[in-house]
Amino acid sequence: HMxxxxxxxxxxxKCGSMDWDAAVTWTANGTxxxxxxxxxxxxxxxxxxxxxxxxxxxxxGSSWHLKYQTYLRVGTPPKEPVLMCxxxxxxxxxxxxxxLPTPTYIxxxxxxxxxxGTKEMICExxxxxxxxxxxxxxxxxxxxKYKVTLTVTNALGKNFTTLTFDEVAIVKPDPPESVVAKPxxxxxxxxxxxxxxxxxxxxxxxxxxxxxxxxxxxxLDQWQHVELSDGTSHTITDAYAGKEYIIQVAAKDNDIxxxxxxxxxxxxxxxxxxxxxLTTEAQITETTSASTSSFMAPPTxxxxxxGAMVGS
Amino acid sequence: xxGADSPSTALRRRDLCTRGIRLVGKMRSDVIDLLDTYVExxxxxxxxxxxxxxxxxxxxxxxWDEQTGTQRLLENLAAYRAFRALLAQMLEEQREQLGEAxxxxxxxxxxxxxxxxxxxxxxxxxxxxxSRSPPSEEGxxxxxxxxxxxxxxxxxxxxxxxxxxxxxxxxxxDLRQLAKPSPGTGSAPGLAESP
Numbered sequence: 305h306m307x308x309x310x311x312x313x314x315x316x317x318k319c320g321s322m323d324w325d326a327a328v329t330w331t332a333n334g335t336x337x338x339x340x341x342x343x344x345x346x347x348x349x350x351x352x353x354x355x356x357x358x359x360x361x362x363x364x365g366s367s368w369h370l371k372y373q374t375y376l377r378v379g380t381p382p383k384e385p386v387l388m389c390x391x392x393x394x395x396x397x398x399x400x401x402x403x404l405p406t407p408t409y410i411x412x413x414x415x416x417x418x419x420x421g422t423k424e425m426i427c428e429x430x431x432x433x434x435x436x437x438x439x440x441x442x443x444x445x446x447x448x449k450y451k452v453t454l455t456v457t458n459a460l461g462k463n464f465t466t467l468t469f470d471e472v473a474i475v476k477p478d479p480p481e482s483v484v485a486k487p488x489x490x491x492x493x494x495x496x497x498x499x500x501x502x503x504x505x506x507x508x509x510x511x512x513x514x515x516x517x518x519x520x521x522x523x524l525d526q527w528q529h530v531e532l533s534d535g536t537s538h539t540i541t542d543a544y545a546g547k548e549y550i551i552q553v554a555a556k557d558n559d560i561x562x563x564x565x566x567x568x569x570x571x572x573x574x575x576x577x578x579x580x581x582l583t584t585e586a587q588i589t590e591t592t593s594a595s596t597s598s599f600m601a602p603p604t605x606x607x608x609x610x611g612a613m614v615g616s
Numbered sequence: 617x618x619g620a621d622s623p624s625t626a627l628r629r630r631d632l633c634t635r636g637i638r639l640v641g642k643m644r645s646d647v648i649d650l651l652d653t654y655v656e657x658x659x660x661x662x663x664x665x666x667x668x669x670x671x672x673x674x675x676x677x678x679x680w681d682e683q684t685g686t687q688r689l690l691e692n693l694a695a696y697r698a699f700r701a702l703l704a705q706m707l708e709e710q711r712e713q714l715g716e717a718x719x720x721x722x723x724x725x726x727x728x729x730x731x732x733x734x735x736x737x738x739x740x741x742x743x744x745x746x747s748r749s750p751p752s753e754e755g756x757x758x759x760x761x762x763x764x765x766x767x768x769x770x771x772x773x774x775x776x777x778x779x780x781x782x783x784x785x786x787x788x789x790d791l792r793q794l795a796k797p798s799p800g801t802g803s804a805p806g807l808a809e810s811p
Contacts, residue, residue: 395680395681395789442678443676443677443678444676444677444678444680444786445675445676445677445680445782445783445785445786445789446674446675446676446782447674447675447676447778447779447782448676449665472785507681509792509796510789510792510793510796511789511792512792559641559644559785559788560785
């Protein structure tokens with residue numbers, strides 16, 4: 305037998321059919337309960353809290369017969385649930401996901417209804433995560449709004465929330481994928497960035513995405529932005545030479561909806577000329593030529609700057 | 617079922633589709649601006665819900681991805697012909713209601729009407745490209761209806777513009793579908809079969 309009570313409630317438990325004045329013993333999770341909590345054979349629990357959840361048993365005084373047993377679950381009624389609906393695979397469909405702003409400590413059940421105009425639509429629940437379900441668009445380009453109502457119920461109460469939205473308002477792609485940034489050889493101020501449409505976006509040809517690229521050197525906080533209406537690559541031409549950059553990309557349907565979250569950040573540093581080793585190389589060349597004048601360093605060895613060569 | 621296109625037809629269609637997408641994109645942004653002006657000018661509530669307006673072709677469509685190219689073009693053409701008549705009517709009504717005070721709204725309405733007419737012609741051209749003569753327009757005008765109250769006229773106008781904005785969105789997608797090269801051949805499929 306399960307018994308649910310609100311946090312802060314006063315709880316009275318009778319020892320089954322035993323009279324008020326019968327001699328009894330109460331235990332909580334197998335531990336005797338102090339007589340101060342008894343009123344006759346009744347168990348009185350004042351202002352219960354979560355820690356008082358557990359199994360309560362009542363035994364007849366002399367025979368130790370179990371006369372009553374219950375499992376007490378202390379919790380709270382559900383607050384208004386937080387509901388979010390989004391289409392990251394437009395125009396296939398959209399999903400709704402939800403959570404409770406605060407835990408209730410007792411089991412809750414959720415019921416979702418999706419109405420489009422006069423039609424009730426099926427929301428196919430995901431096995432995992434449990435608090436999400438998917439709706440397939442039966443109609444596209446509709447001016448009729450969708451109304452989604454989520455009701456949450458538990459033993460202590462019930463609550464609900466409702467969202468009303470247009471088909472296009474909830475379109476938000478996933479971030480672009482496979483973002484790659486590379487230096488451009490012989491171009492100290494360029495970085496080549498490429499990426500792919502999110503794999504969840506089903507038809508980029510008919511529902512093209514546009515992109516937003518942001519980049520900054522690690523040494524600065526200020527991002528630079530560029531919006532790109534087609535294509536999945538861009539060459540940054542104003543990078544600071546030699547500075548490591550952090551780069552991210554976001555996506556949006558060309559015509560509707562909102563921007564995706566930023567993609568995973570990638571790092572890259574523009575191409576830099578090979579450093580010239582002026583000191584050590586010059587000395588080695590000098591000493592070698594003094595002792596073995598017939599052996600010259602192969603041209604492929606790092607050639608010192610002419611000015612730096614001594615006595616050659 | 618028409619076979620795949622000749623390269624020149626495919627190229628021509630792709631060009632017409634690309635230009636059509638640009639035209640309808642511009643039209644949509646103008647309609648959205650016009651909606652703001654219209655709501656403000658007519659003293660309406662932007663969030664007012666307007667039931668389906670009789671005679672206004674709904675953009676909503678089921679199984680959109682299964683439509684053939686010809687279906688897309690024919691439905692688009694019927695819709696924009698209807699909008700051409702509806703906008704002309706709105707322009708007339710608006711002049712009567714607002715007179716000179718509504719000149720700006722009138723110009724905006726006229727500009728959108730012009731674009732709708734241009735796009736209608738564009739669709740007819742696309743159909744002709746497939747050697748399909750566009751259906752005749754007799755009897756296409758809006759059905760005679762009982763006179764509406766001033767408020768009903770305004771609400772109706774709101775419904776027309778909202779639906780037109782949705783159609784502009786749909787048309788861009790339709791044209792992109794039409795412009796898609798068919799798998800393998802690299803040339804756009806014959807209209808009848810393009811999904």
